[in-house]
Structure formats: C-alpha cells, structure tokens
Amino acid sequence: MNNEFSFRRVQLLLRKNFKENGRRYLLMFIAGFGIIFLIYGLLIVGSFHNMFPSGDRKMLFTIGIFLGGTLFSASFYSFFKSQPKTIQFILLPATTGEKLLISFVLTQFVYIIVFLISFTSIDWLMCTIYNEFVSIPKWIVEQEKHYYKAMYLFNSNTVLIKEILIMYFITTSIAHLGSLSFINNAYVKTVILFILTVVALIFLNNKMLDLMIPEPIMPRGQYFTVSFSIGDKHQPTGIVKLPNLWFTIIAWFLPIFLYISCWTMSYFKIKEKQI
C-alpha cells in the first residue's frame, strides 16, 4: 500500500469505526430521538385546547442541533483517555488525513444529516397527530381556525436554517478540536475556553478600535464597525462609511477562516500526537 491518500483505506476506517462504536452511536441516537419525541408528546398534551407552539419546537431544534452536535464532536476522541487505544489509533496503518477524514465526515455530515432527518420526521409525525386529534374550540371563528392547525417547522420561514448550519459547522469544529486538545472533560473545558475567547474578543475589539480610531465608534450599533463619525462627539462633522463589500468580506472571511484553522489544527494535533 502506498503512502498517498487512499479512498479504500478511508472506507476501511469508516467501517472499523462503525463496527467499534456502532453500539454507542445507536444508543446516542435512541436517547436523542427519545428526548425529542418525549418533549413533542408533552407539547401536544400541553396544547390540547391551544395552538401548537412553534417557538418551543424551534428552541428544541436549535438546542438539539448545537448541544447534541458539539457533545458528539467533543467526545469523538474521548478514547485518548485509554493509552492502549491511543497507541492503536496512532499506529493503525493509515495516513493522518485519512484518520481525520473519519471524524470530519461523522461530525460534519453524518450527525447533521441524521439529526435533520429524524427531527423533520418527528415534527411531521407529531404535527399530523396534533391535527388529527386536537379539537379546535367551538368559539373560534372560521377565519382564525388555521392558526390552530399545526404547521411543519420547516414550512415556517422564521427558522434561520442557513445561519444555524453555519454556526453548527463552526461550533462542532471547535468542539472537535477541543476533543483532540483536552483529554479529560473535553466538553466543559472547550465551552469555558470558547466563552472566554468570545468575551475577550468582544472586549478587545472595542479596545482595539478605540485605540486605532480615537473618534466615537459604532454609531450604527453593529458589531463589525462599518462606519464611524468624525468631529465632535455631539456634533459630528461627518460620518465615514466603509464600503458594503468590506462588511461582506469580514462576515464571510471570519467563519471560513475559523473553520479552516480548526481543521488544520486538528490535523496537526493528530499528526503530532505523542503518548
């Protein structure tokens, strides 16, 4: 076998991973599915004579996707606690890239796909059940009856699916990196570090901009400063606006940069892992 990237080996690694962890994945799936199912059941019971709440479902969806996804990613390398398992992982004849690809595929594709499919099907099932069995109070006028009909979550245009997905990819990548960096309590440590970093960034961002631009900043109240005023604080002589393109570039550059750095760092964490 050569030392180049080999799809055959990736397949073998995937199969090995599923064989060895299949039971754990199945338990996680059943637990997650059960929790969502249970909460939906409670929602139905709680809204027998009410509207089927869509806000609670959105919250459940968001929590499920983030909490579940980051927990799953942060526990991916929990076997590093076991020295023999780590030795076996490092010495398994495959390239680092191939080994990394397994956790990439599982955390970035498999989890999210399985979650989306199961959540959608539970949502669909429960909405159908609600619509079948829950009676609409008699005093409701005909024009308002449609409010009492459960709407599928993904029909509603208030779910920010694109933003949620981007956030999912970034947070799980960070959690994955955390799982490689911390051997014990990877999740808790990563979360703490993440929060500290974000707080520090916000704080530093303000400070830095303050230093660079001695004028009052962020008159538009946006996180990324796209404009600032010149002149006196109370009577500005003018407002300088950054081109819109800058804003777009920053907004896209940051997440992509973060994402790529997370996975590059993960690659080297595995490659340089010593035990």
Add this chain to the structure above:
Amino acid sequence: MIRFNNVSFGYPKQKLLYANIDLELKAGSVYGLLGKNGAGKSTLLKLMAGLVYPTHGKLSVFNADPTKREPSFLHEVFFIPEEIDTPSLHVLDFGAEHMPFYPKFNNEQFLHYLKEFDIPMTNLNNMSFGQKKKVWIALGMASNASLIILDEPTNGLDIPSKRKLRKLIASVINENTCMIISTHQVKDLDSLIDKIILVDEGEIIVNTDTESITEKLVFKLSSDISTTEQYLYYESSLAGNLIVKERTSEDEATKLDLELFFNAGINNKNEIKQLFN
C-alpha cells in the same frame, strides 16, 4: 534495522530521560530490553514505534523516519502495550477489521494462534484481561510485521499461555523480523532472547548478544569466594554465592543467568560497560 543516532529524549517540562544515545538493532533476533522500573524501557519502545518523537538526534527504522507515520512504515510495526484495551467486538470481527490494513496479514495464522491460546469465539467484552492480551498477541504475530514490540507480554498470562507464547515466538521469528520484548519476568522468556539491551538511568549499558555474554562472563554457584579472584558481582546466601566473573581460558561456558547479569549490570555499571563496548 533500527538505528538511534545521537538521540536525546525527554518529556516536556522534565529533565532528559535519554541523552545522546547510539543504538543499533538488527533483524533476525529477539531482543530483551531490561531495566529497572522507570528506567525508560517503555519510552525507548515508543521512540522506535514513533509514538514519541526524539527531542534531538536522528532515529531510523527500516530506513524510514518513524515520526512521519507513513502507512508503509506503520504496517511493518506492531506494538503490543502492557495494558490493553479492546473494543466491544466479536474476536473474529476484531481480526477482520484490522486485517486489511496489514498487507502481510495471514488470517489462517490468526485463527491458529487463537486456537493455540484457547481463546473462546465470543465478544472481546466477555474475555478476561489475559485473554484479551492473547488476542492482541495473536493479531500482532499474524500481521507478520517486521518489527514486533512487546511491552511486558507475559503480564496477565497464565502458566500454559506463557509456554504457548514461547512456542509462538520461536515459530515466528525469522531473519527478516525483529522482536523486542521488554520484561521484568526474565525467567519467562530467557531461553528465547538472543540479544540483550540493558538500560539504566538514561543510558544504554549493554547492547550485545547472549553468545558474547557467555563468552566473556561465567555465572556460577560457588560455595566459597576466594580472595584472589576478581568478581564483577556476587550475591551471597546460605545456598552459596552466585557469582559473575570474567571468563578465563580455563572456564567452561556457562548458561546465561539473566537475573544475575541484570544485577551485575546495574551494580557494576562501568566494568560491564567496558567489557561489552
């Protein structure tokens, strides 16, 4: 086959464990790696397998750099750690999941070794520590890797299994393979070991074959210790004195007593070092 070139190693924030060591290991032998607890035996093994990286110096294993961890290197190395941990899998699945990664893996051998070791055909979870270890050993031997590293292989093995292990090692070693065994239980494997590496306090005291040890030293039980003779080391007890001394032309070759040799090497480092370097 394995060459340490002026290699130093230390764990982060600790003082160097090995400083500037040179060592060469050849194929076709069973190496016994001896040393006290904490002498750095496992670390030396990990260096060879590329599990830790040298702080300085160059280390090559079959002309490859172990720290690169290329598959062509990895499938020639099998490391069986002292402690083992196995996934919850049927033993045959466990073999099947590893087999394709090792081009020279021989499934018939694997099954044969499992049978020799009396491994039940069941999930690894239902097995005792010793059984799991034997599964690992069987897997390692069946991988036909050129470098097989065993860290305390007889730990956890019952008496018949130790015998089976000796037979197994005798049957797999050939001129292209190199087996390195780190052990405290020297009596378990001493008839199989034909090269000795003795480490103590971060230095390689001896790296030689058992033949030249028995050529240069005699090990015997003697009732009296004469003051005229020079001993390298001796242990006294009521049963007599176990002595190690330089062999002269009058002395018959004796059987190598590894335990005695080990003690001599640790206690009389400099003289032993001079004799074998």
Add this chain to the structure above:
Amino acid sequence: MNFHSNKAIYIQIADLICEKILSGAFKEEERIPSVRELAVDLEVNPNTVMRTYEYLQDLDIITNKRGVGFFVNINSIERVTAYLRKEFMEQELPNLFKNMKILAININEIDKLYQHYLQNNINNSNEKK
C-alpha cells in the same frame, strides 16, 4: 524443557540430541527435527538451535543436506559416545572426585559398588529376556 544452570543452553540441547541418538530415538542416516521444529518444541530461540546444529556438525555427528534438513551421520554412535565420554571425564568426574575427597570415600569402595551395580544390571537385563 528445563535447562539447568551450569551449561550453556546450546550445549544442553546438543547433549539432548546425543542422548536421543544413543537411545535410538534418532537413528543413523535419518532426518532429525528442523531448526524451527526443535526451537518451537523446546521453546528456545531458533538461533540457539542453529548453534547446536553447527556444533554437532563440527563434531561430525550430523550433516546438513541442503534443502532437505539435518541427518544423523553413519557411525555417529561412536562419535557420540566419544563426545559424551569426554564430557563426563572433563566435567562430571572432577566433581565426583571433589566430593569423594571431602567425604573421604576410598576408590575401592566405589569400585565395589560399581561391580555390584554392573552385576545387578546384567541380572536385570537377563530377566527381561
């Protein structure tokens, strides 16, 4: 096999093979176990067995037929006897003498016992016939 501690292992294996030849377990001109077979059987390193076989070849007791294996030579019994005799004279006899001296045993006593032993042995083998 249990190796006792005073002789090098390869010599002990050589002794073992010599005994097998004397007892007729390995016959002249017959193949003896290969290096690998014997190593596995005795749980020793194949290199050690190889050394034994080289040693026995030097003593003209066995021959290596390339690609076939090791064979016991014709008339090897004589050589084996000579070899074991030499070993006995050089190693075991001095020990015996040393103990005789310590315990003040006269050679005549030994001779008497030896004659007695021979007598018994002859009687025994006669009875068996």
